[in-house]
Amino acid sequence: MKPKVAHLSSVHTATDTRIFRKECSALVSAGYDVTFIVQHSQDEIVNGIQILALPTPKNRFKRMFKLVWHLYQRAKDTNADIYHFHDPELLVLGLLLALSGKKVIYDAHEDTPAQILDKEWINPLIRWPVAKALALLEHLAITRFKAVVTATPTIAKRFPAFKTETVQNYPILGELETTSDATYAMRPHAITFTGGLTAGRGAREIISAIHLAAQQQDICLKLAGYVWPDSLQDELSHAPGWAHVDFLGWQDRQQVASMFSEVRAGLVLFHPLANHIHAQPNKLYEYMSAGLPVIASDFPLWREIIDSAECGLLVDPMDPEKIAEAINWILEHPADAEAMGQRGRDAVYSQYNWDAESVKLINLYERILS
Incomplete structure (x- = not known):
């Protein structure tokens, strides 16, 4: 039976380049049964990836609470071997899955505490304490996660080296090249x-x-x-x-x-x-x-x-x-x-291509499942 993995996002789109086109597609090619739970119009299978649709929330508050709870319910129902989530607002969800005995990976696309310091929609008076609180939550939660995947070496420095793998966002070779008669x-x-x-x-x-x-x-x-x-x-x-x-x-x-x-x-x-x-x-x-x-x-x-x-x-x-x-x-x-x-x-x-990065991702999954 193929190992079953579920990628989770409350923020990204169903065709997100890093999640869908690179990570999920690489896992399908490596023989995994892949589900992606994400905002989308309908449940469907695309390129071998099972997309489970979440409704589009009306505002940020409903996304961070109501939608996340909906995502958690759908995630539990998949009963995956590995859960791989991509948004800091899913840290508590990831922790709940880990505490229930599931293998969980946190994918840190950004240095989110640093990002919070520049968020215009957050009151400047509370940005610093919010950033510190998130950093603390990250470091408490990852003690229960199997691994952290980071998009850059700089982000990786924020996490324990023994459970961190850097998988960079390099392009898929040939994807954006076209032939043209014009010089x-x-x-x-x-x-x-x-x-x-x-x-x-x-x-x-x-x-x-x-x-x-x-x-x-x-x-x-x-x-x-x-x-x-x-x-x-x-x-x-x-x-x-x-x-x-x-x-x-x-x-x-x-x-x-x-x-x-x-x-x-x-x-x-x-x-x-x-x-x-x-x-x-x-x-x-x-x-x-x-x-x-x-x-x-x-x-x-x-x-x-x-x-x-x-x-x-x-x-x-x-x-x-x-x-x-x-x-x-x-x-x-x-x-x-x-x-x-x-x-x-x-x-x-x-140097800067997805081929080598996908191998690092697959090797990480194999270590977690072994």
């Missing part, structure tokens, strides 16, 4: 940002930079994803730079790959917040995997990655003029930019 130099003057665009991820600075860059040459920002919150999108839509934005909305992976073949660079311009400086965003490696030069925030870790591969330009993410200069340099030097992109792709194929 790089024939592409339109377009750049892209993919994913969730927020104030902390440089929304205002990016739109201002596009406005400045457009004063020198025609340019288009292809925005694939969403802007959060809605009030920020409304604000940006009235900014001068928005006239140069092609807002594509959510795109599936095939659409993203096609769009990457039509642009000249990718932006990842996070603000220097506590949870960003040591982060390793998916989009950074995805741009590299598609052969796109990157324009990125000049953080020490990102400088190490980008300088070692010679695959992009680093800028002050708070300075729209410097961002605009980098954009214009990419557009004005197509041969150099194309070479940067090729070096980034080479780095992904030689």
Whole structure:
């Protein structure tokens, strides 16, 4: 009989890249019976993964309490051999499962206590005590968990080394590459940002930079994803730079790959917040995997990655003029930019890819079940 595993999330989508496309898919390929309990429209089987649907809550409070309780009930009913959960708000749920004798893995995608210190929706007066309380809960709960999986080595430093495995969010080889008859130099003057665009991820600075860059040459920002919150999108839509934005909305992976073949660079311009400086965003490696030069925030870790591969330009993410200069340099030097992109792709194929990370995940599961 195949070992049965259940991945649990109250926050992520059913097609989440790390959970669904990488971890769950790798486990299916390794012969596991995989269930993913997540917000979705209906129960269904997709690519061999049993998705058990949770309703979409009306607000954050209902998600963190009512939805989590619903998730717990569905999780118990699966009677899995391993439960692997992905959200800090599920720590108590994970602890309840562990106390009932279940094998539990906590997947720490972010340094959440550091992230809380920059959460705008949390009153600044209580951010520090909330962050400390969460850190304490994490460390108490993991004494009962079988393992902690972390998305970066920096996050791993927060947990006991003997039960921590770092499984990085590197791209799946070939997933975002397409063949095109057009050479790089024939592409339109377009750049892209993919994913969730927020104030902390440089929304205002990016739109201002596009406005400045457009004063020198025609340019288009292809925005694939969403802007959060809605009030920020409304604000940006009235900014001068928005006239140069092609807002594509959510795109599936095939659409993203096609769009990457039509642009000249990718932006990842996070603000220097506590949870960003040591982060390793998916989009950074995805741009590299598609052969796109990157324009990125000049953080020490990102400088190490980008300088070692010679695959992009680093800028002050708070300075729209410097961002605009980098954009214009990419557009004005197509041969150099194309070479940067090729070096980034080479780095992904030689080092920054999902193949080796999936092996670490499977080996962890085998140790837990042995």
